Amino acid sequence: xTQEKAARMHILTRSLLATLALTLFCSAAALAAxxxxxxxxxPASVAPKPxxxxxxxxxxxxxxxxxxxxxxxxxxxxxxxxxxxIAAETPDPLEGWxxxxxxxxxxxxxWALKPVAQGYSAVLPERPRIWVNNxxxxxxxxxxxxxxxxxxxxxxAAVETSRFIGNxxxxxxxxxxxxxxxxxFKPIGSTEKDLGLTFGYWGAGNGLYLVxxxxxxxSGRDTLGYAGDYFxxxxxxxxxxxxxxxxxxxxxxxxxxxxxxxxxTLKEASVDPYDAVRDAYLRNRYKKIND
Amino acid sequence: xxxxxxxxxxxxxxxxxxxxxKFSPKxxxxxxxxxxxxxxxxxxxxxxxxxxxxxxxxxxxxxADKAFINTQVTMKDKAIPINYIMIKHDKWMVxxxxxxxxxxxxxxxxxxxxxxxxEAPDALxxxxxxxxxxxxxxxxxxDVAG
Numbered sequence: 001x002t003q004e005k006a007a008r009m010h011i012l013t014r015s016l017l018a019t020l021a022l023t024l025f026c027s028a029a030a031l032a033a034x035x036x037x038x039x040x041x042x043p044a045s046v047a048p049k050p051x052x053x054x055x056x057x058x059x060x061x062x063x064x065x066x067x068x069x070x071x072x073x074x075x076x077x078x079x080x081x082x083x084x085x086i087a088a089e090t091p092d093p094l095e096g097w098x099x100x101x102x103x104x105x106x107x108x109x110x111w112a113l114k115p116v117a118q119g120y121s122a123v124l125p126e127r128p129r130i131w132v133n134n135x136x137x138x139x140x141x142x143x144x145x146x147x148x149x150x151x152x153x154x155x156x157a158a159v160e161t162s163r164f165i166g167n168x169x170x171x172x173x174x175x176x177x178x179x180x181x182x183x184x185f186k187p188i189g190s191t192e193k194d195l196g197l198t199f200g201y202w203g204a205g206n207g208l209y210l211v212x213x214x215x216x217x218x219s220g221r222d223t224l225g226y227a228g229d230y231f232x233x234x235x236x237x238x239x240x241x242x243x244x245x246x247x248x249x250x251x252x253x254x255x256x257x258x259x260x261x262x263x264x265t266l267k268e269a270s271v272d273p274y275d276a277v278r279d280a281y282l283r284n285r286y287k288k289i290n291d
Numbered sequence: 292x293x294x295x296x297x298x299x300x301x302x303x304x305x306x307x308x309x310x311x312x313k314f315s316p317k318x319x320x321x322x323x324x325x326x327x328x329x330x331x332x333x334x335x336x337x338x339x340x341x342x343x344x345x346x347x348x349x350x351x352x353x354x355a356d357k358a359f360i361n362t363q364v365t366m367k368d369k370a371i372p373i374n375y376i377m378i379k380h381d382k383w384m385v386x387x388x389x390x391x392x393x394x395x396x397x398x399x400x401x402x403x404x405x406x407x408x409x410e411a412p413d414a415l416x417x418x419x420x421x422x423x424x425x426x427x428x429x430x431x432x433x434d435v436a437g
Contacts, residue, residue, distance in 0.1 A: 065359045067389045067397075068376060070350060087401050130368045258368060261337075268426060269333030271418050272402045279401040280393045287392025 018238030021243055067287060086281040086286040090206040090219065098211040102274050105216055109256075109263060117257040131175040136251045139168045142232040147193035151201050156188040163191075188290035195232075196225025200289040209278055217281035297335075298384035299327035305386065310407040310415075315362040318412045325419040326399075332426055334388075334395070358383060 068070055092098065121129065148157035158274040163179040169176040199221050200206075207220025218226060229235050235251070238244040269277030303323040304311050314322060316388050350360040358377040362427040374389040406415050 005379070063377065064354050064357055064374075067392050067394050068372075069350060069359045070359050071352075071354075085397070087397065126367065133368060205332070246297070263334055265337050268422075269329060270402060271399070271406065271415075271422060275402045275405055276398055279398045283393045284391050 013244045020257045026158075053276060068290070069285065080109075086206070087248055090209050091211040092278065094208065094210065098209065099274050101211040101213050104278070105211070105212050106267075108214070113253065113256050116190075117253050117260060120253055120258045121260075124257075126177050126258070129254055130141070132254045133250075133258060134167070134171070135174045135237075138171070138177075143194050143229050144177070146232055147195055147198045148191060150198045151193065152194065155186070156191050159184045159188055160191045161194070182214065190288065192288065192291070194225055195221035195228040197285070197289050199225055200285070206282065206285075209282065217277055219282070219285070222285065230258050293380075296385055297327070297330075298380070298386045299323050301378055301384070301386040301395060301410055302330075303327065305396045307403055308400050309409075310403060310412065311409075314412050318416065321416050322419075323411070325416055325423065329419050329426075332423060338388075338421050340392075 063072060141160065144160050145157055145164075148160060162181075165178040166182075167174045167177060170176075186199070204221050206222070210218045210223055212218055212222060212223070215226065222269075233248075235244055235247045238247055251256075266276055267273045295300050302322050303319075303326045307314065307322060307422070311319065317328055333430065345365040347363045351357075351361075353361045356379040358379070360375045360377065362373050362375070364373050371391060372389075376389070377383045377386040378387050387394055389395070403415060406418065
């Protein structure tokens with residue numbers, strides 16, 4: 001009885017902390033960018049971007065399209081076009097520190113994660129591993145739902161909710177993605193959102209590039225988002241704590257087992273793997289904000 | 292197959308960006324040769340393995356001599372957007388591939404720009420050649436240079 005009460009108190013304290021962190025961040029974001037437009041379902045891809053003064057921008061790119069195929073606005077006569085470049089405009093002041101953790105994560109992957117994932121794939125065929133992946137993805141519904149609501153996208157949040165209910169009820173608790181082929185009546189954009197992407201959607205910049213041990217590439221903004229996501233992740237509330245870590249660890253191994261080879265190719269092909277990963281992370285996150 | 296499909300010179304020029312103008316004509320040629328070999332031995336080899344996946348053409352935009360093609364490759368558990376940017380000489384050739392919002396050219400531009408800000412063009416070309424050499428020697432990716 002007392003233990004149950006203690007657990008409830010524990011959850012309450014954690015949710016309070018989460019709310020506090022979120023409020024703090026929101027006010028900070030609001031103070032930093034008072035004129036950021038947040039209205040409308042249209043992503044902020046056309047929102048004013050800060051003009052960075054990096055050497056990479058000086059190339060004066062004559063690209064017609066951005067990475068997604070959107071036509072880039074042509075500069076008016078006499079106006080010099082400066083195209084924003086998310087990788088160039090995100091500073092990396094802690095490069096030495098980040099490179100150290102990059103090396104650590106690299107060894108962690110090759111010496112621990114990959115061998116374990118390979119052994120695991122030898123035992124379990126790909127199909128059930130995809131089911132496990134579906135299960136954990138379905139379980140992360142609160143992160144996506146809260147993020148979509150905070151981004152003011154009620155129809156996307158509703159679709160995500162019906163997918164969650166459908167997969168949980170008729171997909172054996174989420175192991176089968178039975179709603180994957182069901183298209184919503186009107187296009188709703190991507191529902192793969194988290195809090196870091198939400199802050200980005202509101203107009204918050206990356207701040208700085210960061211690499212965390214175990215977690216991998218991140219940014220100032222995404223770190224705050226990640227901390228918030230922790231409280232929205234059901235696996236965080238498994239008691240005792242080591243079962244929570246074990247569950248998340250299993251999810252990670254399962255995911256790695258489906259992606260073996262991707263990181264290897266990137267590392268083989270790049271001249272500087274650290275910068276290749278930094279660039280890919282920042283660009284991929286930028287795309288997801290606008291998806 | 293990849294040789295008539297990719298415009299290696301245009302791709303290399305864009306990846307070297309600022310640095311390109313500082314290369315001598317010989318360095319430019321060496322750079323294109325080395326860089327295209329590195330890409331063929333890594334990403335292109337990987338792209339060619341996508342034979343069994345379902346590719347959907349979503350959209351095609353043409354502006355003068357450039358074209359942007361949106362495609363989607365359906366992998367085992369998810370769909371990955373892959374976009375091709377092409378230029379027309381006597382035929383259409385690809386000069387950039389964008390996978391999940393990550394442009395190949397811009398990814399290398401980030402790497403090359405930092406190296407070129409510290410080292411000479413020849414040092415960059417040598418780095419690419421070293422990388423190819425270690426790949427040819429079949430070194431474990433665990434300790435591939437870099």
